[in-house]
Amino acid sequence: MFKRRVGELAKRPHIVPADATVTQAADLMVRADVSCLAAVTGARVVGFLTERELVRHLDVDLDPSTPIREILSRTTGGIAKHLGVDEAIKLMLERRERHLPVVDVGGSLVGLVTDKELVDALAVDFMVESVDCRALMRTNPVCLTPEQSVRMALDRMRDTNAGCVLVTEAGKAVGIFTERDALRAIMGRPERLLDPVSAHMSGPVVCVPVDAMVYKVILYMRQKGVRRLAVTETDGRLAGLISQQDILLYARRMG
CATH class of the missing domain: 3.10.580.10 (CBS-domain)
Incomplete structure (x- = not known):
């Protein structure tokens, strides 16, 4: 490194x-x-x-x-x-x-x-290593359908120690509900826990193709100001999720 x-x-x-x-x-x-x-x-x-x-x-x-x-x-x-x-x-x-x-x-x-x-x-390290998203993305991110509740989203995030859930329809990511979305929408408004997650998700989801090089992903995260990205197949179907924690875990193995 x-x-x-x-x-x-x-x-x-x-x-x-x-x-x-x-x-x-x-x-x-x-x-x-x-x-x-x-x-x-x-x-x-x-x-x-x-x-x-x-x-x-x-x-x-x-x-x-x-x-x-x-x-x-x-x-x-x-x-x-x-x-x-x-x-x-x-x-x-x-x-x-x-x-x-x-x-x-x-x-x-x-x-x-x-x-x-x-x-x-780590951008330069990953440029040298020529690693793409397949090597470190999570292929089983936490997903919900748009009509499932905010409470269920928070339950799943807590149970899996995840910082977000992806909202999907027909195999494609249509939104993302993050910890920041939860703070913005729910703090002081407990009645919104029963709302569908689609009412408070962010969208469209920021995505990268499955063959994107990780050093470019790091630069893209910085540009967009996000901590996680959906990874998609060529036809737009969801392939996985890549977060800053995933990048650190892989970097630890590289070191």
């Missing part, structure tokens, strides 16, 4: 008070287009709140006025800013996290590195 350090990739986290409500935090995530917030008390970071943690609570009677300090993640520890990308990928996969806090020699928070930054750093 081409050697880069996580200190070069880390981004300043978005900050939210630990006594902010889950609704306020969800609004900030959607507006800022981020999937993790650093929660602070005064000037001290006391934990992190991820999009996934919020979504996992949406259909279990989460009170919109709940302070986020009650569901914060206490991270398993920061990583040094001089750590290489390959080592950061290994840690991220071992911890089953999508965000790693990066700290300096004194232990102060420098920023966050996410799966997005790590994947972006």
Whole structure:
């Protein structure tokens, strides 16, 4: 792997008070287009709140006025800013996290590195390897039909630890329902859990052909601002799904 350090990739986290409500935090995530917030008390970071943690609570009677300090993640520890990308990928996969806090020699928070930054750093590696989507896509993504409910979508996402469900008709992807869609549509509106998933899905689905080279897929994800893509056969039928986590898993094997 081409050697880069996580200190070069880390981004300043978005900050939210630990006594902010889950609704306020969800609004900030959607507006800022981020999937993790650093929660602070005064000037001290006391934990992190991820999009996934919020979504996992949406259909279990989460009170919109709940302070986020009650569901914060206490991270398993920061990583040094001089750590290489390959080592950061290994840690991220071992911890089953999508965000790693990066700290300096004194232990102060420098920023966050996410799966997005790590994947972006791998484009050159995948160009050298000449890998296409077939090598790493998931061929059995979670799929629902348009009339199935939002609650069912959230249940399937939680049961499979997935960040999205694809909505399909006649073997083709017609929409995608992601964690971001769930926050935008459902937070504070529990009655929408009974809606058909098609009412709140995003569409059309961003797709790539099954023979697309992964380095081009990485660049396309960056261009479109998405974390996952549907993979299609030449006739448009769904072949699978490729996410940033899938790219990291394959990169770990390459390393």
